[in-house]
Amino acid sequence: MTEIFSYTACRQLLQMFLAIFFFHSSEYVLAIAFHGRSNVTVRSLLVSKNYFLAMICSVLEYFLEVYFFPGLKEHWWVSNMGLVMVVIGEIIRKMAIITAGRAFTHLIKIYHEEHHDLVTHGVYGYFRHPGYCGFLIWSIGTQVMLCNPVSTFAFAIVVWSFFAKRIPYEEYFLRQFFGSDYNEYAHRVPSGVPFVK
Numbered sequence: 415m416t417e418i419f420s421y422t423a424c425r426q427l428l429q430m431f432l433a434i435f436f437f438h439s440s441e442y443v444l445a446i447a448f449h450g451r452s453n454v455t456v457r458s459l460l461v462s463k464n465y466f467l468a469m470i471c472s473v474l475e476y477f478l479e480v481y482f483f484p485g486l487k488e489h490w491w492v493s494n495m496g497l498v499m500v501v502i503g504e505i506i507r508k509m510a511i512i513t514a515g516r517a518f519t520h521l522i523k524i525y526h527e528e529h530h531d532l533v534t535h536g537v538y539g540y541f542r543h544p545g546y547c548g549f550l551i552w553s554i555g556t557q558v559m560l561c562n563p564v565s566t567f568a569f570a571i572v573v574w575s576f577f578a579k580r581i582p583y584e585e586y587f588l589r590q591f592f593g594s595d596y597n598e599y600a601h602r603v604p605s606g607v608p609f610v611k
């Protein structure tokens with residue numbers, strides 16, 4: 415039982431809590447900043463039922479392993495690498511939101527709005543989907559930080575599959591909105607999500 419209240423467990427769980435708190439609160443604040451309070455709902459906190467369940471499972475895995483295999487959590491270089499991934503993922507995602515501004519909507523636009531211009535500068539010059547690339551790194555990083563082998567693998571598969579389906583759907587509409595400009599952009603710039611063209 416003492417393992418659950420050890421320095422390692424307290425520090426890793428506190429880092430996890432701060433990572434989640436900062437990620438979601440900053441998503442909400444930025445959504446309000448770019449879209450106005452009246453256009454933003456609690457959905458902009460980006461906490462879905464499945465996501466919540468995944469996080470609960472990852473914390474359960476952590477408690478089981480810290481109790482039965484406490485040595486697993488003492489790989490500090492692994493945990494610190496996870497922390498670096500969390501920070502890098504967060505930076506890439508927030509750079510995407512700030513660069514795209516009003517074009518960055520949490521729900522995919524299926525109708526072209528007048529103010530919606532194609533963004534290809536800044537971080538969008540390196541990846542077509544920096545917001546998704548950042549989230550992928552961030553979410554896997556949270557599990558590497560906890561030294562959770564099962565959830566690291568599960569998060570990588572689930573989050574990657576989600577974006578592998580979402581990107582072609584999103585790009586179908588972007589091609590309709592921006593035509594050859596988007597085709598040329600997609601030809602030139604990688605998606606930012608591994609193995610997604």
Ligand SMILES: C[S@@+](CC[C@H](N)C(=O)[O-])C[C@H]1O[C@@H](n2cnc3c(N)ncnc32)[C@H](O)[C@@H]1O
Binds near residue numbers: 510518532543544
């Ligand atoms: C959740 S945001 C994600 C944006 C992007 N996929 C990313 O990962 O940074 C989804 C919205 O961004 C818009 N969007 C995606 N790429 C864009 C671009 N290069 N320029 C303008 N709007 C874009 C889409 O139309 C969609 O409504």
